[in-house]
Amino acid sequence: MPGRNFLFIPGPTNVPQRVRNAFALEQEDMRAVDFPKFTLPLFEDLKTIFQTRTGRVFIFPSSGTGGWEAAVSNTLSPGDKVLMSHFGHFSWLWVDLCQRHNLDVQALEVDWGEGVPVDKYAEILKADRKKEIKAVFVCQNETATGVTSDVAAVRKALDMANHPALLFVDGVSSVASIDFRMDEWGVDLCVSGSQKGFMLPTGLGIVCVSQKALEARKGAKLPRTYFSFDDMMTANDNGFFPYTPNTLFLRALRESVNMLLEEGLENVFARHKRMATAVRKAVAAWGLKLVAKSEKWYSDTVSAIYTPDGIDGNEVARHAYKFYDLALSVSLGKIAGKAFRIGHLGDLNELMILTPIAGAEMAMKDKGVKVELGSGVAAAQEYLRSTAKQVRGN
């Protein structure tokens, strides 16, 4: 089958060649005397990505789901009260994980299309006079709906209530793409994964933990070995790992972090916003609606787009894959079939982002959506060209 596949799902994302080259390396001894020379600076630079000076970063050979489990099992105990909210497939999955780990979960149900209900969080925290809530959870970017929540506002709610609960953030599809500030926002634990803004294949759960959350591990009673912070800290302090790490991923992560720092975090965030805006211009030109209910919820890494009544969004996605070798994402859970999703994160530039727009137009038209071919492309083109800067040859 000639031609390349176009991948525009919200993770895994396109892996740039510089990073891919790391996977061409040969295996190495993870106990070599010079291995710490490589790992210690990497841990340090990862802190920059999370915008923390006092936190500590853990790298688990797992997916983001493993990162969630690490977060919970290292800091909490069965019966601990936690405040959560769910408004999409992935925020719901974290709730499920907490329940399975026997936490006492208060999970606020929120309309899909909105994010963390900060006001309700504030009320509940204020009402929690005995400070029984041990942790408050925020899914910064709900990948199922393309909704971004306001982490800083939750911090403010905690502070207003003078509440000591830990602040946990699911940053799997936001870190390294959307602004995330560990220290400034007083986040205690943030979970990320390799296959999103880090532009790597799936394979690493990257977790950033505050000193306060690290302290909490001492009383935490959930069993843990694979995801143990303690084992990791003992080994990591010397630049090693408690069990065989995936050195290829570490080498690739090194390159990815280099790329992010070379571009500059602010530029990375601005670029993602620009790519996302181009997609939203196209959606508007099509006369379609985002699942995200209003601008404040718009995600800069993924857009979930409602298809018109009578048109199955998942059929659109499947058709794009079958006929145009374009991987869009299907819609899940409550909105399954009502929408499709375009991932727009990671290693992207102008012409890349036009591709899923053009392909979605064709697939939608094929499936009966009354969309004018080229209309979304034109809207995105106009936005992109009017905001373009020279990237080469100067």
Next chain:
Amino acid sequence: MPGRNFLFIPGPTNVPQRVRNAFALEQEDMRAVDFPKFTLPLFEDLKTIFQTRTGRVFIFPSSGTGGWEAAVSNTLSPGDKVLMSHFGHFSWLWVDLCQRHNLDVQALEVDWGEGVPVDKYAEILKADRKKEIKAVFVCQNETATGVTSDVAAVRKALDMANHPALLFVDGVSSVASIDFRMDEWGVDLCVSGSQKGFMLPTGLGIVCVSQKALEARKGAKLPRTYFSFDDMMTANDNGFFPYTPNTLFLRALRESVNMLLEEGLENVFARHKRMATAVRKAVAAWGLKLVAKSEKWYSDTVSAIYTPDGIDGNEVARHAYKFYDLALSVSLGKIAGKAFRIGHLGDLNELMILTPIAGAEMAMKDKGVKVELGSGVAAAQEYLRSTAKQVRGN
């Protein structure tokens, strides 16, 4: 600089991953006892690509230019009369090469935008009672103008004149993309290169030679060593090479030939025509003109597109590169600055071919062309979707 570069020049073309993987192999001994088991079937399968049973294929570690030199130096002698025509940069370069090798070149000058003047060839051949013309040259696809010539018609002209001259074809940007029939058309020597329809990097001159042309080498007096057919034949007969071959390219060529044969040559040609048609639909929607003067000259591997008066086509190409990381081709020679070119050959599918169209629109608008954004894309989309077939997941 984030995001990928988009390469839409008429060679080198995009190299598919299957072929790229061959370049990850380690070096091997080109005199190993089992090397012929690899090379002999490759030579055989290459004949299928050229549609020949009686011809013989040579693989030189060179570019297509080296292939031209091999063609001329192995079959002709200083002072030999040859009939050529030039109507673009590359047909002119072959004329130049022949002149430097002291051939007696009759080079017909043809308007750029047209191809080989078959009628004039017929006249001249008919008039050549003494059969002094030793070889007749056809550039099947002039890369500079996007013009395809009619090789079969030249064969007919030779036959009508009952003329024994050798028929030489420059198939560098046509073989494995546009129908080429060595045996049926009575071609004596066809030159191709790795970086076009073969979907490899530059590095191989691939030359197919008829028995008649092989016979001609016995009297040919131009000096040759690197490009010697004789040396090659002696070694190739046993599956080896007279000097160190580039085994990585041979392994990659093996994979590329596999891909071409798996797709089927007819399908390869049809796909190229479809991609080319999509581009031509876009050009028409833009209200612009191809350099190729009429449909009979249209090339299925490259389109040269005139920009409106006052707009430098090369500036459009350079701007696309600088601002949108899109490599279009500049115009050369007589039409330098008056046009830009889109290469549409090799490993391509629907969404890939929309990219240079979308990017060219943006670059043209930026440089002052009154083009409606999305218009070319829409025309190409409509054509592509109305002719699409399922490619995946069935």
Next chain:
Amino acid sequence: MPGRNFLFIPGPTNVPQRVRNAFALEQEDMRAVDFPKFTLPLFEDLKTIFQTRTGRVFIFPSSGTGGWEAAVSNTLSPGDKVLMSHFGHFSWLWVDLCQRHNLDVQALEVDWGEGVPVDKYAEILKADRKKEIKAVFVCQNETATGVTSDVAAVRKALDMANHPALLFVDGVSSVASIDFRMDEWGVDLCVSGSQKGFMLPTGLGIVCVSQKALEARKGAKLPRTYFSFDDMMTANDNGFFPYTPNTLFLRALRESVNMLLEEGLENVFARHKRMATAVRKAVAAWGLKLVAKSEKWYSDTVSAIYTPDGIDGNEVARHAYKFYDLALSVSLGKIAGKAFRIGHLGDLNELMILTPIAGAEMAMKDKGVKVELGSGVAAAQEYLRSTAKQVRGN
């Protein structure tokens, strides 16, 4: 620094180029409609590697340690009695993991250099009239000491005692290298990892589970999400995964399984035994002793070699790395400093296995061991040449 690094640790092992090429692929949509066409046969073929027809294979994005955790957390409950033994760093780590998961561990301490004490297991099982022991653990290959245990004999002990306990095997450094028979030996759960006999980088915990062990999950009360068999089964049944899988590893695993099946499991095992024998011949020629106390314990995937008194084996290993770019393994735990290890598993042939022998000789001599240079190499050469078969060019 010119030249390659030589990796002869007992995992990660050398990854063959065919497998490495899979890591050059681009990311893909793990929810694509044709993804199951790829995954379902892979799950099936993995059963062949474990020599099971009735068992079920799970693939976790983790290391082998994660595989252990999956094994325990899916089948057992806090307070469950389990019978284990430890005789090396890795058998001890599994004990530790079980204890952390609040199992009631009876861990027999065995001299390092020996393996599972089958007779004691038999006694204990016989004495366990109430059948309180829920699971019996066997580390088939203790990587720290180079000791292989007799899994079939433990099965027999269970049968003799007519004991229903589950039989768990740590096959991390044995599966796909040393004979392992899931069905014939009545194993209920076997844990393996990608970075050993599977010739992949670290990144997958591969777990094979009997129907009996699967049944046990229904009453198992340890919390689990990331390593949940249930979630995996639901998704795997359709060819998908409950969270983002590492598709590159799956593609690489496909290639590795292809290679194992092409070679034939019996040939794979025989080759490992031959490589191991060559190393043991060298050790004997050096006049040194293996940590493994007698032939019945000899491991075909790793040899731990005592250095003479007064010579720190770990210094030998570090010196080899620093001066000869050779990664040998240090000794750990009780024998730390008293030995060094040579890993001899995965993608190996004759000349590869001579390298760590030659390098160890140089490093030993440099560090004061009275070893005759070339002596171990000669012994290994003689054994290898007298048992060599033609591998190429026939």
Next chain:
Amino acid sequence: MPGRNFLFIPGPTNVPQRVRNAFALEQEDMRAVDFPKFTLPLFEDLKTIFQTRTGRVFIFPSSGTGGWEAAVSNTLSPGDKVLMSHFGHFSWLWVDLCQRHNLDVQALEVDWGEGVPVDKYAEILKADRKKEIKAVFVCQNETATGVTSDVAAVRKALDMANHPALLFVDGVSSVASIDFRMDEWGVDLCVSGSQKGFMLPTGLGIVCVSQKALEARKGAKLPRTYFSFDDMMTANDNGFFPYTPNTLFLRALRESVNMLLEEGLENVFARHKRMATAVRKAVAAWGLKLVAKSEKWYSDTVSAIYTPDGIDGNEVARHAYKFYDLALSVSLGKIAGKAFRIGHLGDLNELMILTPIAGAEMAMKDKGVKVELGSGVAAAQEYLRSTAKQVRGN
């Protein structure tokens, strides 16, 4: 077939991973505006490798044979007198090439095992009162026999005779491995190839030319297009090429030149001498003889080793390949069957060079040579360890 192939022929050589990664890049536009930013410094750094300030380097997409043709066709005319000598397959091939290009070749026949007969050259040059000899040829390293000639001495002979002839050097298997000084030795033209000291696959003829030799091109009457210095100079001056270059090779060459310069040319030469010495120690321990007759002729990049009477050296090489996956080189021409060759150039370290020694021992013993297994290895080990330096972990 498990395990890697070991390649120890005198080119192509092992390509280090850093260089191999360049071949994983995508194709690029060789006419891009920023292409010269890449090429111009590369041309400059190549001059450092040839140790020239005033010379000029050409990069042809060809093998070294193409470099020879470029050398001759750009500087000489039919009938020109040239002084050459042949003492091996490759020095003879250059003679053959010159004869085919109708030069008037005076080719001194020298015993295989010796190199350029400097005294005879001196005599002939002195006797050439009319200065009719246009060029004097030196094969710095005869790959067939493992013989290195004294280029500086030939320069001296020219100077003593006050002779204006051009000095041509075949440096294919010496440049970037054995000391070569373009300016200091007054060399006018040196030909090298990518697949030897440059540690690349075959694919580039790299030619360094003095101003005097460049001047000579103006009167040179041999036909040339593909290998034309003039065309190259015009395009190269602006950082471009007259026909499509192989950009992957250029990117790889960039990395290889980086590696050579990082290591330092003197260290590169010293390392090659050390590896060669280790091989020669082994040959002495075996009681065998080099084809090179005495120390002054010893090559630091390849050793040709006579097998005892009655033992076919080529059978030894073939056997090593078939049974031990080891590519040694066969002997060619006059000594065909009497010897085998070990290539020891490019990316090598201690344990790499022990491999062909160990493998050759096994193959020789298998084929009936009375060699003590391990004897050559031991001699090489002792030499290497007594001269080893720390390379890692400091």
